[in-house]
Amino acid sequence: MKIAILGAGAFGAALAVALGREGPVTLWGRGQTSREIARLPGITLPETVSVTAEIADIAPADAILLALPMQALAMFAQAHAANLVDKALVACCKGVDLRSGLGPVEILARLSGPAPAVLTGPSFAADIARGLPTALTLACADEAMGERLQRVLSTPVLRLYRTTDVIGAELGGALKNIMAIASGVVIGAGLGDSARAALMTRGYAEMQRFALAHGAKAETLAGLSGFGDLVLTCTSDLSRNFRFGHALGAGQSFDPTQTVEGAATAKAVAQIAAREQIEMPISCMVAALIDGKVTPSEAMQSLLSRPLKQE
């Protein structure tokens, strides 16, 4: 399978480095002509990676990995549909589209071709690019396609686990970013590690509630794409979602050019939760915080004053 990666940001470039160690890969980025990656400083692309800003150059690829921000995916897929149809598409983004309420695989499934897959799980781009061991979930509804992609995209240090539970894998990756923001708020506001552990645990319950209501399997949420990525991004200040929340909690500003997927996803999830009457107090509070409707201390007060209940 010939591989092309779309998006020369941190994750796309890291995947190109990892897969480029095993064979030729094409990396497309808008306006990307250099082999230096602005969003992944200090990393050099191997010679096996062809860098291009011409979307037509991905034509020979059989498998296309889309490593773009979630909120850009739908427009991108529509604009470049002719280059994507009939390819094995792998969404590498985490989130829920704010306009449609759809996840990345549902968006890509609007194009004709094989069932799209999603690649998600605990993996900082910088770790992948450095060749550190990483395990991810590859979810595809078509089992045979999933097996093929798993084989082609696994390397000795990038270990892919497979599932057909696409919605579970997608929602785990989308929802954990909201919890990473909330964890950042807790730490940034000086509320301590015990409060963060409580937040993560109740956040995980919230992730399960939302995902199960949308047909996901509980064991998928307990895997790499849910619990695994929740732990990583709620506890590491390498996470942009965590750092964004930390800045919110500490009353500091945050670089608006950084990709913080949990921000738009919190709003999308709050809207869906209200419509479908799913209890999502942390997600709704994160959405309200981002919109400036509540302060961090009001958010915390509101969460702590909820009625006492069974765990």
Ligand SMILES: NC(=O)C1=CN([C@@H]2O[C@H](COP(=O)(O)OP(=O)(O)OC[C@H]3O[C@@H](n4cnc5c(N)ncnc54)[C@H](OP(=O)(O)O)[C@@H]3O)[C@@H](O)[C@H]2O)C=CC1
């Ligand atoms: N970074 C990480 O550690 C990981 C990221 N992910 C996921 O990968 C996805 C991408 O994130 P990441 O690579 O980190 O983000 P970055 O901010 O590093 O890069 C995003 C890239 O997408 C490009 N882009 C943005 N909008 C468009 C558009 N409309 N058309 C074409 N290109 C566009 C940007 O180009 P430009 O620079 O020109 O704006 C940039 O190259 C996210 O969903 C994230 O959750 C998943 C696992 C790990």
Ligand SMILES: O=C(CO)COP(=O)(O)O
């Ligand atoms: O999803 C990630 C690691 O699995 C990257 O996290 P951030 O987008 O918060 O940096």
